[in-house]
Amino acid sequence: MKMNRMEEIWMIIAIGIIIIAMGITGYQAFALGMAPPSHQEHIDPQTVEEHPEFSEPGVYETGENQYEVIMTLQAFQFEPGEITVPEGAEVTFRMATKDVVHGVNVPHTNLNTMVVPGYIQEITQTFHEAGEYIMVCNEYCGVGHQTMSATITVEE
Amino acid sequence: MNRPLKIVTANKLALTNFATAFVLLLVGGFLGLIQGLNRAGVLEIVGGINYYEVLTLHGIFLILAFTTLFMNGYLWSATDYVLGGLTRGIRMMGWVAYGLFMFGALLVTIMVLAGEATVLYTFYAPMAANPWFYIGLVFVVLNIWLSGLGVFISAFRWKRRNKGKHLPLFAFFAVGVYILITFATLFVAAEVFYIIPWTFGWIDTINVMLTRTLFWAFGHTLVNVWYLVAVSAWYMVTPKVIGGKLFSDSLARAVVILIVVLNVPGGFHHQIVDPGFSEGLKFMHLFMSLAIAVPSLLTAFALFAMLERTGRRRGGKGLLGWFWTLPWHDVRFLTIMLAMISFIFGGAGGIAQTNNQLNQVVHNTLWVVGHFHVTVGVAVVLTFFGLVYWLIPHLSGRVLTKKIHNLGIWQTMLWTVGMLFMTLSMSYVGLIGSPRRTEYTTYGGNATALEWDPYLLFVGAGGILLFAGVVLMVYIVYHLMFLSPKGYTPFMVVEEEEEDAHKTPKWTENWGLWVIVAVLIISMGYLVPLVDLIGNAPPGSPPIRTF
Numbered sequence: 001m002k003m004n005r006m007e008e009i010w011m012i013i014a015i016g017i018i019i020i021a022m023g024i025t026g027y028q029a030f031a032l033g034m035a036p037p038s039h040q041e042h043i044d045p046q047t048v049e050e051h052p053e054f055s056e057p058g059v060y061e062t063g064e065n066q067y068e069v070i071m072t073l074q075a076f077q078f079e080p081g082e083i084t085v086p087e088g089a090e091v092t093f094r095m096a097t098k099d100v101v102h103g104v105n106v107p108h109t110n111l112n113t114m115v116v117p118g119y120i121q122e123i124t125q126t127f128h129e130a131g132e133y134i135m136v137c138n139e140y141c142g143v144g145h146q147t148m149s150a151t152i153t154v155e156e
Numbered sequence: 157m158n159r160p161l162k163i164v165t166a167n168k169l170a171l172t173n174f175a176t177a178f179v180l181l182l183v184g185g186f187l188g189l190i191q192g193l194n195r196a197g198v199l200e201i202v203g204g205i206n207y208y209e210v211l212t213l214h215g216i217f218l219i220l221a222f223t224t225l226f227m228n229g230y231l232w233s234a235t236d237y238v239l240g241g242l243t244r245g246i247r248m249m250g251w252v253a254y255g256l257f258m259f260g261a262l263l264v265t266i267m268v269l270a271g272e273a274t275v276l277y278t279f280y281a282p283m284a285a286n287p288w289f290y291i292g293l294v295f296v297v298l299n300i301w302l303s304g305l306g307v308f309i310s311a312f313r314w315k316r317r318n319k320g321k322h323l324p325l326f327a328f329f330a331v332g333v334y335i336l337i338t339f340a341t342l343f344v345a346a347e348v349f350y351i352i353p354w355t356f357g358w359i360d361t362i363n364v365m366l367t368r369t370l371f372w373a374f375g376h377t378l379v380n381v382w383y384l385v386a387v388s389a390w391y392m393v394t395p396k397v398i399g400g401k402l403f404s405d406s407l408a409r410a411v412v413i414l415i416v417v418l419n420v421p422g423g424f425h426h427q428i429v430d431p432g433f434s435e436g437l438k439f440m441h442l443f444m445s446l447a448i449a450v451p452s453l454l455t456a457f458a459l460f461a462m463l464e465r466t467g468r469r470r471g472g473k474g475l476l477g478w479f480w481t482l483p484w485h486d487v488r489f490l491t492i493m494l495a496m497i498s499f500i501f502g503g504a505g506g507i508a509q510t511n512n513q514l515n516q517v518v519h520n521t522l523w524v525v526g527h528f529h530v531t532v533g534v535a536v537v538l539t540f541f542g543l544v545y546w547l548i549p550h551l552s553g554r555v556l557t558k559k560i561h562n563l564g565i566w567q568t569m570l571w572t573v574g575m576l577f578m579t580l581s582m583s584y585v586g587l588i589g590s591p592r593r594t595e596y597t598t599y600g601g602n603a604t605a606l607e608w609d610p611y612l613l614f615v616g617a618g619g620i621l622l623f624a625g626v627v628l629m630v631y632i633v634y635h636l637m638f639l640s641p642k643g644y645t646p647f648m649v650v651e652e653e654e655e656d657a658h659k660t661p662k663w664t665e666n667w668g669l670w671v672i673v674a675v676l677i678i679s680m681g682y683l684v685p686l687v688d689l690i691g692n693a694p695p696g697s698p699p700i701r702t703f
Binding site for chain 1: 211283364429433439592693
């Protein structure tokens with residue numbers, strides 16, 4: 001198939017942009033550790049409450065200004081629903097749902113992930129700025145979906 | 157060239173499809189208005205129906221039903237016209253397909269209205285609707301398969317009668333569209349046939365991630381099918397409307413083949429922030445998603461080259477003079493041109509948001525809703541609207557009057573401005589975190605949520621303009637079907653540009669080969685994750701009803 005000369009130039013530029021995009025995304029994901037949350041641990045969605053870890057949701061200090069939040073999700077609440085950490089805290093959320101699919105987003109941060117029955121999802125976020133953050137469910141989970149939220153208070 | 161007596165033979169079938177499509181657009185558009193006003197914070201939904209039932213019907217009516225019926229009406233007409241008529245048997249198939257669709261759509265609608273299926277267009281397990289909702293979806297899929305079969309058989313027979321000739325390009329587009337939508341619907345059929353026994357209680361638990369992955373192999377391909385339907389009009393109709401010719405027949409065929417073979421694995425980008433998949437797999441799928449952009453970039457060049465050539469032929473001078481000599485006052489051009497321009501932005505946004513980390517920023521926010529209202533709501537739907545002005549009078553044996561033409565210009569303006577309001581505000585408010593698929597809420601007066609309110613007002617304002625546009629469009633369609641003066645409106649189909657008319661290669665015609673290539677590429681994208689999801693499945697979920 002013959003191609004117009006101008007078209008060849010256009011396609012080289014266009015495909016070049018795509019390759020550069022892939023390069024940047026790949027570099028960020030694998031060299032800078034910014035890849036999207038991809039945890040692969042299983043959990044039985046029907047017995048989350050009996051799970052040794054998820055039977056006691058809460059905020060746990062794991063190191064110097066490092067925290068782990070063990071969180072369960074169900075229609076229409078996050079547990080714990082109020083989280084307080086100091087400024088600069090690196091917080092790892094370990095999350096599991098007891099019922100349907102939920103989504104977790106904290107506006108003003110890049111914390112955004114799905115929590116799917118059968119899987120423990122893990123995502124880490126460092127809160128550099130003090131203030132009140134809100135965590136909202138961003139996947140439709142039922143008639144009260146719009147009420148499903150939690151607060152994260154980052155203290156100075 | 158014009159053979160004044162040549163018409164689409166299955167015109168009643170096509171008109172029935174269009175009439176039903178636009179009734180669904182009216183209802184779906186009204187539901188959209190209700191949602192827009194709710195999101196703006198000015199309307200509380202009461203009266204036995206809730207926001208999520210409205211949203212479920214809005215999604216299904218507009219992204220599945222309106223588009224399917226429009227596709228059937230339009231591409232069956234095109235196949236009919238360029239292949240010299242459909243046989244009686246094929247036309248019967250079309251009617252049976254229509255009947256299957258109506259039966260399925262009725263089941264789905266009843267289930268949603270009864271509050272038995274408030275599961276949105278994506279019906280993610282383990283949220284479980286009444287089994288009859290899914291059975292209704294099966295009938296909609298049967299419509300698609302039967303409609304595809306009608307086009308395949310007609311094309312095959314034509315090839316047999318015309319040995320050594322290339323299938324006319326318009327029919328080639330139709331074959332590509334129906335092959336792609338058949339691939340897409342195979343995945344959703346597999347999902348639904350897994351869900352039905354589970355909702356009836358014949359199996360206890362379901363593999364949630366498997367259903368989700370099957371859904372997106374369908375869900376994203378579906379919108380790309382609508383895009384390919386629109387692209388067929390960009391290549392086949394626009395040049396005819398403006399007095400130009402096709403840029404290159406072989407390029408157009410290559411674009412169709414690329415869109416068909418590359419498309420299905422693109423659906424995985426809906427799962428970039430899901431658990432259960434490795435970072436490496438997600439990165440490989442970035443490649444597969446971005447690959448879909450390549451045929452669109454080829455299209456962008458070919459279409460603008462065609463526009464420039466035609467504009468210069470119409471007397472346009474200098475670097476950009478050709479742009480202004482195009483017939484902007486002609487509604488058949490204005491609609492499609494605005495649709496094509498919108499796709500530059502929609503496509504660019506799509507390329508950006510499929511990059512894994514950027515996806516994480518916008519995933520499940522209103523940004524995504526803004527994205528598909530640009531791509532489907534403008535690029536596809538405005539193209540569909542643009543086809544109405546000549547295709548419906550062609551089918552109904554009437555002509556477009558000056559008055560209706562000018563009303564069409566107003567309709568296009570309303571639609572464009574409405575969509576600008578809606579998509580710009582959704583895109584921005586999504587970037588600052590406002591979630592999609594969520595009834596208006598401030599989460600108890602939360603400061604972050606209150607930041608979204610001013611932008612959400614524009615979503616509501618856009619909804620008002622768009623609903624006015626829908627009403628106007630439905631009136632135009634009604635007028636062109638029943639009230640416009642009788643007469644002959646020619647079918648719009650392009651001829652090839654002589655200077656570029658080098659021979660179209662034979663390999664383009666080998667659909668058997670392209671289906672195999674598509675299966676290989678789909679396997680590349682999905683074999684590993686699907687085998688892993690089945691072989692290494694976590695404990696499943698029982699049906700759950702939270703609505």
